[in-house]
Structure formats: C-alpha cells, structure tokens
Amino acid sequence: MKLFDLHCDSLYRGYTENQPLGENRFHLDLKRGKRLDRWSQCFAVWIPDELRGKAAMTLFDGCCEKFRRELAPYRSETFSPVLTVEGGAVLGGKLANLEKLADRGVKMMTLTWNGENELGGGADTALGLTPFGQEALKEMERLSIVADVSHASDALFYDVAEIAEKPIVASHSNARAVCPHRRNLTDRQFQILRDKGGLVGLNFCVHFLREDSNAHFEDLLRHADHFWSLGGETTLCLGSDYDGTDVPPELDGIEKMQDLYELFLKHNYKESLVNSLFFDNASKFFATL
Numbered sequence: 001m002k003l004f005d006l007h008c009d010s011l012y013r014g015y016t017e018n019q020p021l022g023e024n025r026f027h028l029d030l031k032r033g034k035r036l037d038r039w040s041q042c043f044a045v046w047i048p049d050e051l052r053g054k055a056a057m058t059l060f061d062g063c064c065e066k067f068r069r070e071l072a073p074y075r076s077e078t079f080s081p082v083l084t085v086e087g088g089a090v091l092g093g094k095l096a097n098l099e100k101l102a103d104r105g106v107k108m109m110t111l112t113w114n115g116e117n118e119l120g121g122g123a124d125t126a127l128g129l130t131p132f133g134q135e136a137l138k139e140m141e142r143l144s145i146v147a148d149v150s151h152a153s154d155a156l157f158y159d160v161a162e163i164a165e166k167p168i169v170a171s172h173s174n175a176r177a178v179c180p181h182r183r184n185l186t187d188r189q190f191q192i193l194r195d196k197g198g199l200v201g202l203n204f205c206v207h208f209l210r211e212d213s214n215a216h217f218e219d220l221l222r223h224a225d226h227f228w229s230l231g232g233e234t235t236l237c238l239g240s241d242y243d244g245t246d247v248p249p250e251l252d253g254i255e256k257m258q259d260l261y262e263l264f265l266k267h268n269y270k271e272s273l274v275n276s277l278f279f280d281n282a283s284k285f286f287a288t289l
Helices: 010-016 053-074 096-103 131-142 154-163 187-195 217-229 254-266 271-287
Strands: 002-008 038-046 079-086 106-110 146-148 199-202 236-238
Touching (some): 002 199, 002 236, 002 271, 038 271, 096 131, 199 217, 217 254, 254 271
Parallel strands (some): 106 146
16 A cells, blocks of 8 residues: 655654654554555654744754654655645744755645744634745745645635645645534635645544544545545545544554555545545655655
8 A cells, every 4th residue: 555644743753752763652653654565754843833933943953853864764765754844933034944944855834833923823813824924935936845724724824825826735634514623624725725736635633523523434534525525536635643633543553544545445435546545646746846
C-alpha cells in the first residue's frame, strides 16, 4: 500500500519531548511507517499561538535540525519526508523569513493556528487576512510554499481564496456538513479548493469526525463520501493529524493505515479511487512544486 499523509505533528512532539523518530510510542515512527510499500509524510513544525518572534524561530530551527538529522538520511524511492510549518507566527512579521523557510525545504505552511498572528485569524477568531498576510501569500507563491488554510477563520479562508493565484490546500480538515465543527470545511469552501486545483486532507481527529466525538472507522467514510459527492475525486487526500490530536482506536497508529485502506475496498469503492485518496492525488500535486 502507498500512503501520502498531508499532516502530522510527530516532528514537533519528537523535538519537544526529546524522543527519536526512528522508533517511539507516538502514532507514527519510521520503523512502522517504512513497512508501507511507499510513504510520503508531511512533518509539520507546529508554532503554538503564544510563541512570537525569536522564540518561534528557535522552535522552528530546532525541529528543522531534528528533521535533517533523523529523517533526511532515510529519504529514498520509498520514503519521502516533507517539511511543513503549522502557524505563520514563525515569520515574526518579517517577509524575509520566508526565504529562510524555503532554503530549509519547507513546502507548505498553515497560515494560522486557532488564534491570531501577524498574517490573520485562525478558527477561533473572525479576523481575515491582514495586509502583511497578503504580502506573505504573494511571497509564498513566488517561493513555491503552498498556503494551507486548515485552522483558518472563515474570513481568512475567503480572503486567501480571492487573492491566491496558485492552488491552496486544507491539509487536515473534514466536512462541516457531516460534523459542524468550526475547523471543518463548508461545501462552498471545498468546492473553491477543488476548483483552484488544491487538496483537502481528511483529519482523523475524533472531534472533527463526529459531533459527539465518539468516532470510529465508518465516520471517516462518511466525510469521504460527502466530499466525493461534491466532485472531489482528484482533490481528496489524507491528513491524519497523527500525534497532534485524539484519533479513533481503529486508527491509533500508522500501522492501522492498511486496515483503513482495506475498509474502503470492503465497502466497494473502486481501487483507483482509494489509491487516489491514499497517495496519487497528493503525489501528483507535490510533484509540480
């Protein structure tokens, strides 16, 4: 089975908890992930809302060094680690820092977390994209750093969608029509991402899968079904949010991805559609960056 996962927090946890990424008790490690036939994994550097300026960049630098030391040496035809950032506060309000991110190999940046930063407002706010955020978005496109609107406020989402000239991504967000959580996407938002040639990664978070948070395997299928009904065959991907949230017991580790793959097949989804969800859509997208 091939897997391309748009979001995990394993790198952040490994750095802040001083745990190895080769083998650990997290949702994800290299030993278990390397059992896959082919694996591309986006490793996010999470920047908490309270971090600003030098503190945010220090965290980024530390995670980058861990990525370089522990993940990059394993890069191969079967394993492709992708460095991303979750939280535009890493920039410290300075456009020049985007060059630093690009030089370090960052391919995607979630513009906000749940609160506010210099770029705009997250899901817990009503703030849109700031003037600095508009400048940053243009510079990100120049540097081929994909703008990720997971965690965005609705206002920021629509501001980004209006300004962006390149495809944008929601790396780990589900369907608000299925579970009415503010972190999930409305049908209109999904259609905008689809029409712009972007991606949406299904999030395993129990709070985003089901309103009572008592989520199981089948709830993920409900979100996939809804997005596919909106014409998302080439848009929908996986964005597990491993090591950043609570997930259903059937999905509590990367070794369970094979079970999820087989679940889709058992429910009579075409193998080509399942392969698009698990790998092909994201692989094709990132190959163009």
